[in-house]
Amino acid sequence: MDMRWTIHLPRERASVPMVRRLLMGAMETAGVDPGVAAEIGLALSEACANVVEHAHGTHPDTQFEVRARIIGSRCRIEVSDTGPGFPPERLGTPLHHVAAPGAESGRGLLLIEAMSDHVQLRNHPRKGAVIRFEKSLRWRKDSLLPTA
Template structure:
């Protein structure tokens, strides 16, 4: 079984639950274990929240740029990629780095700074980097799927 979808979303907070609900609905329909679905939905929420907060403008002076979410459920793995049009990761000179290990963890009372760490803890593999050319950040992650018993879309 293979399912994929891609969303082009406005950089607004209201877009984050839309992406999360679509992912959860897709995984429920496919018969993915609810715990795995939940972990991936939290990781997606963090990646989308980062794109909304740090995604930059559209390069044409527009205050609300867009970002893209693409999800692939292919066989036993789910891969999710979130890309934006912001300045990218200035601290990262390499196009991709993994695993995500911040130089300094945020203070326990901090309101921000945990998103990439959460994504790393909830998924099996994380890649972050910058889009070539016009810039922008790319956060992708994947996780091996577990299935509910008698899942309707799992090949026997």
């Protein structure tokens, strides 16, 4: 099974719970285990909150994009913005070295890493920063999607 969706949202705080609810609803309907869905939802919220908070240099009316894909038993999420992108030194630094204890920033990326199996940060030549994360799915017994 391959299921995909893409959504464009305004870069404002209200977009974060909206996109999380959309994804959580899709995973619940498909039959994803609620614990796994909650972890993916938290990671998505953190990625979107980073866009809203840190995509400096862009007009506040700009949008950001969320792409979600369920491929077999994996979920892949990609959040991209139109800001200036990640500083080059952040791209080469392991995420667990980004936030110092007591730091006011960088913890969102640590949460995304903790809730995911794989995280990738990159800069898109025309779109700014891109956060991609993936997680293996577990399914409820009443799942609508084939799990074998």
